[in-house]
Amino acid sequence: MTEENAAPPEETDQETVEEVDLGPMAYGVPVTESFGQTVLHPTPDQLIETATALQQDGFCMVIDVTVVDYLTHPGRTDLPSAVTPQRFEVVVALINHQQSTRIRLRVQAGNEQPTVPSLFDLFPGTEAMEREAWDLFGVTFTDHPDHSRILLPDDWEGHPLRKDHGMGDIPVQFSTTVGNR
Amino acid sequence: MTSDDLTLALGDPERVHRREQSAVLRVNESDAEALTGDPENPEDDHRMILNMGPQHPSTHGVLRLMLEMEGETVLRSKPVIGYLHTGMEKTAEGLTYLQGPTNVTRMDYAAPLFSELAFSLTVEKLLGIEVPPRATWIRMLMCELNRISSHLLFQATNGMDLGAVSMMIYGWREREEVLRFFEKVTGLRMNHNYIRPGGVAADLHDGWRQDVRELLDMLPARLEEYDTLLTNQPIFQERLQGVGVLNPAEALALSATGPILRSTGYSWDLRRHAPYMFYDQVDFDVVVGTWGDCFDRYAIRQNEIRESLRIIEQILDLMPEGDYRVQNKKVTPPPRARIDESMEALIHHFKIFTEGFHVPQGEAYVAVESPRGELGCYIVSDGSPKPYRMHIRGPSFVNLQTLPHLMEGGLIADGVAVISSVDPIMGEVDR
Amino acid sequence: MPQIPILGNTQHIANDGLEGLDHNFVTARIEDLVKWSRARSCWPATFGLACCALEMMATGAAHYDLARYGMEVFRASPRQADLMIVAGRVSQKMAPILRQIYDQMMEPKWVISMGVCASSGGMFNNYAIVQGVDQIVPVDVYAPGCPPGPETLMHAILTLHENIQSGELTRRRDANQGGAAIDLPPLAPAANQSVTLGEKEGA
Numbered sequence: 001m002t003e004e005n006a007a008p009p010e011e012t013d014q015e016t017v018e019e020v021d022l023g024p025m026a027y028g029v030p031v032t033e034s035f036g037q038t039v040l041h042p043t044p045d046q047l048i049e050t051a052t053a054l055q056q057d058g059f060c061m062v063i064d065v066t067v068v069d070y071l072t073h074p075g076r077t078d079l080p081s082a083v084t085p086q087r088f089e090v091v092v093a094l095i096n097h098q099q100s101t102r103i104r105l106r107v108q109a110g111n112e113q114p115t116v117p118s119l120f121d122l123f124p125g126t127e128a129m130e131r132e133a134w135d136l137f138g139v140t141f142t143d144h145p146d147h148s149r150i151l152l153p154d155d156w157e158g159h160p161l162r163k164d165h166g167m168g169d170i171p172v173q174f175s176t177t178v179g180n181r
Numbered sequence: 182m183t184s185d186d187l188t189l190a191l192g193d194p195e196r197v198h199r200r201e202q203s204a205v206l207r208v209n210e211s212d213a214e215a216l217t218g219d220p221e222n223p224e225d226d227h228r229m230i231l232n233m234g235p236q237h238p239s240t241h242g243v244l245r246l247m248l249e250m251e252g253e254t255v256l257r258s259k260p261v262i263g264y265l266h267t268g269m270e271k272t273a274e275g276l277t278y279l280q281g282p283t284n285v286t287r288m289d290y291a292a293p294l295f296s297e298l299a300f301s302l303t304v305e306k307l308l309g310i311e312v313p314p315r316a317t318w319i320r321m322l323m324c325e326l327n328r329i330s331s332h333l334l335f336q337a338t339n340g341m342d343l344g345a346v347s348m349m350i351y352g353w354r355e356r357e358e359v360l361r362f363f364e365k366v367t368g369l370r371m372n373h374n375y376i377r378p379g380g381v382a383a384d385l386h387d388g389w390r391q392d393v394r395e396l397l398d399m400l401p402a403r404l405e406e407y408d409t410l411l412t413n414q415p416i417f418q419e420r421l422q423g424v425g426v427l428n429p430a431e432a433l434a435l436s437a438t439g440p441i442l443r444s445t446g447y448s449w450d451l452r453r454h455a456p457y458m459f460y461d462q463v464d465f466d467v468v469v470g471t472w473g474d475c476f477d478r479y480a481i482r483q484n485e486i487r488e489s490l491r492i493i494e495q496i497l498d499l500m501p502e503g504d505y506r507v508q509n510k511k512v513t514p515p516p517r518a519r520i521d522e523s524m525e526a527l528i529h530h531f532k533i534f535t536e537g538f539h540v541p542q543g544e545a546y547v548a549v550e551s552p553r554g555e556l557g558c559y560i561v562s563d564g565s566p567k568p569y570r571m572h573i574r575g576p577s578f579v580n581l582q583t584l585p586h587l588m589e590g591g592l593i594a595d596g597v598a599v600i601s602s603v604d605p606i607m608g609e610v611d612r
Numbered sequence: 613m614p615q616i617p618i619l620g621n622t623q624h625i626a627n628d629g630l631e632g633l634d635h636n637f638v639t640a641r642i643e644d645l646v647k648w649s650r651a652r653s654c655w656p657a658t659f660g661l662a663c664c665a666l667e668m669m670a671t672g673a674a675h676y677d678l679a680r681y682g683m684e685v686f687r688a689s690p691r692q693a694d695l696m697i698v699a700g701r702v703s704q705k706m707a708p709i710l711r712q713i714y715d716q717m718m719e720p721k722w723v724i725s726m727g728v729c730a731s732s733g734g735m736f737n738n739y740a741i742v743q744g745v746d747q748i749v750p751v752d753v754y755a756p757g758c759p760p761g762p763e764t765l766m767h768a769i770l771t772l773h774e775n776i777q778s779g780e781l782t783r784r785r786d787a788n789q790g791g792a793a794i795d796l797p798p799l800a801p802a803a804n805q806s807v808t809l810g811e812k813e814g815a
Contacts, residue, residue, distance in 0.1 A: 034544055060433050061436050063438075063555060064557055064559065064574040066572045066574075068569075068570045073561075073569060074563055078544070093557070093574075097454070102546070128581070128582050129578075136270070149263075150262060151263035151611055152263060154209060160268065160271060161270060161271055167271060
């Protein structure tokens, strides 16, 4: 991390630009817009490259890493034609403090054994978020320094936030007899 | 893999350092046992693994820490979390958008209104609706009051953790006053479910200005008392200054937000630098620290209370008349009086509360500045009345990653001060 | 005769002798005295889990002042606590720890299940939350609410005090073989044999 990256943004009265106009392609990957927010669609192989380029362009922080399981989704309409929809999608949110802009990466991670490279070496702050993604969705992050469960017990089986994992609820029984209360 | 192999693989020595020599103890429980030294062996380095929590009076709930100790010094550490994992993101998939706030409000229970706000703003973004100005101003008023009550809670627990038990009584005394106002407005002291998609649940009560005015008159004097009791007190300063130091580059790399990032002197506050609601219309200062130590984090929260009071002062003048929720038939149920007269209104009311309203397909992420940092909400909608996926980016969860770096090389007694200054709320960490 | 604080000069007690029995002495059953003192010095363990923990702390703070019931001393060590207030949702990961802490508490011990999450899982009927802490530890009083306000918690505490003093709880425990159900492993046979000092190996 260099010094100029660490300099706080200048105080300006400019209106926030949440949308970054990048055209249909940027950083070698397709770009879409979702409710005024810019979304990039790299493949898992392109992820590190894209993230490195973004980091050099001032996106100094990964704010969030999460996963969506599209198993029971009726079908996404917001993906660009070049992107093949897959069951697991890793969503990485980055922020640029200098221009106060945000960019979201949606990575199609695979259907059966979802795997994406870890962003830990570029952004060490992703460590816990990627562990959470593994814990709840079973997405493997290659090259992650501590690829283990974080929220659930170590001996837990399954990944509960997957759509084919049940809620795990216990049916509530209502007694018909009036108890002594 | 040895350190040399890693250097070859990763190239950059700094990367190797991050992975291998970091302050984070990356071992699981069974391996940790092997790290403990043999006390009988004089050759041994006498390191040991100390377990702290999850049931510990100063771990703020159920945080557990594995600490690698050499004597009294903490070398590496690992926060072990998940003892309050509630599966809220799964639960959210079974609740309609109108029921959603009841779920998220129980995450950060010290600042419940912010979770509701992030959720509601995201749903409104997906719906493409604009809430009336009064609703937004009410939201701002309530959120700033909530920021005060949350920071007062921090002052209380921080004092208690450091042995100033009387501070706990003081902090709670003031928090009670704020909660009383919340109870008047929302009906509950905590977990309000007050901010909902489309506006707020109810208008402010008659005489709310008077109530807020009383709070504004009372709190500054009470904050002076805190200054007398803690801020200027040599023992307290000695305990916090220079403890748990973080520099801006580390804070950015670890994705830290909120008071932790600001304590390093880095000015980043979403209210100022990416204004949402009407924060661009009010005048306030972003409080930053200088040294990035525990004292700065304490002082930032103390002064943020004052800034929030300033904002509330302005909201009192700026609060417009009007609707407190959007008059969009799709989202808002008809008024109570209409239900008695009109069959259609009754059916409509019934539909909204049973089936819920449909939200167009898409995905959006909206972030707000909670007392702990950036609180974001990511919702994927499939067009049905329930979110397909709801994810909350909890600031405490991410900020907790700074803990090993803050504690490294310090004394175990300072560890308590560090945990307290990070101010994690475990409900939001584990969700 | 000595000057005793509160009582003052106690010469008249000695003077009255047996004649003064009816006004100088109070007689009671020792059992009642024990129950009374148990009810009046019920020290809770700090066992804050979630939202309810904040309300539990608020109950102990200035405004609601739990000290009125002799309960302001929240003990950090379960060994020194009589009452466990399970304040908040209990996750599957936390459940074994909760049971361990309960087992570390000394008899007689009581449990208040504070809030709906602890009592029944509340709104979180899913894979992560134990559906009622009474599956793990015997609960004496349930406090409803999400979270229960300090008034509700105080009502639960007073109910518990009443039950402790009436002997209701100990009676119920005796009836169902001790609700605490501490599982002591049977003593190893060697422990039954008498050991003379100095006889042990290596001594």
